[in-house]
Amino acid sequence: MQVSAQIVTLRLAQTFRIARESQDTADVVVVELRHGDTIGYGEGAPIERYEESAESARTYVEEHAELLGDDPFALEEVLDRLPQREFAARAAIDGALHDLVGKLAGIPVHRLLGLPAAGPPTSWTIWLGDPDDMARRAEAAGERFRRLKLKLGGGDGLDVERVRAVRGVTELPLQVDVNEWWSLDEALEALPQLAELGVQYCEQPLRAGDEAGRTLKERSPIPIYVDEDCHRLG
Known part of the structure; x- marks a missing residue:
């Protein structure tokens, strides 16, 4: 070849x-x-x-x-x-x-591959912005997708408000991705509020390799997914 x-x-x-x-x-x-x-x-x-x-x-x-x-x-x-x-x-x-x-x-x-032509269902990512802006973009995308993934980690104390604003305009399932930007204390404060808003899971809230990840997993009311922490199967 x-x-x-x-x-x-x-x-x-x-x-x-x-x-x-x-x-x-x-x-x-x-x-x-x-x-x-x-x-x-x-x-x-x-x-x-x-x-x-x-x-x-x-x-x-x-x-x-x-x-x-x-x-x-x-x-x-x-x-x-x-x-x-x-x-x-x-x-x-x-x-x-x-x-x-x-x-x-x-x-x-x-x-x-033995798969259907339509492919698996996917989500739409709402990139990081102020709460009202993210809500507008979520509302516009809501008719075309079955779930939304919200980028958080604004560093301004407004991450929960971002999710609240989006939840105010859609009933679609929500997931969030913090891209390593929270501390353990920030995560422990935010996650119970996100759970109340119906967030399904939180992706990579802490820095990759942060030893507090085990504590967060045990105390979080919603599942914690890793991304930057997981590069390969082995």
């Missing part, structure tokens, strides 16, 4: 803001895998928080091109040969392999 990778800059329709950063553009790596006259495409979105960039992802693809071999149907074997790092690049390669195999087999990838 022949492989190439390029960096594509996507301009966002609106500024996307979370606790630690905001962005107007996103750099992604696009991988093309060619087998004969058939080309498969895959895309990966590197995250600086995990010490990955579009440049490092492209370099990873180019440096390990020879490990891909010439059998696109050997999906697991191909990925096992690649070093366990640069996971955005690996995701782009994985997507390109599946796209290529589907095209070679003449069937959509969802059928290749």
Whole structure:
């Protein structure tokens, strides 16, 4: 198989803001895998928080091109040969392999995987803003999605009010993601109030590696999910 990778800059329709950063553009790596006259495409979105960039992802693809071999149907074997790092690049390669195999087999990838064409239900992320702004965006998105994920961690004491404002305009299930921005005390104060507002779970309230995470899990009235704390299965 022949492989190439390029960096594509996507301009966002609106500024996307979370606790630690905001962005107007996103750099992604696009991988093309060619087998004969058939080309498969895959895309990966590197995250600086995990010490990955579009440049490092492209370099990873180019440096390990020879490990891909010439059998696109050997999906697991191909990925096992690649070093366990640069996971955005690996995701782009994985997507390109599946796209290529589907095209070679003449069937959509969802059928290749035995999945429905519609895909699983998903949520819409309401990025961090003031309470009224988040409520307006939640109300606008509510007709198109079955659940909403709210970005919190404003550092201004208004996170509960953000959720309260959104709850005032929608009955959809709500989840929150703090992106590591609360202390243990802030989390213990906010979570009971979020539970009363019907929040289903809270994602990554504390800094990755914070030993207080165990205490928070035991005392929280709603489930605590990790993201920045969990990079791989092992």
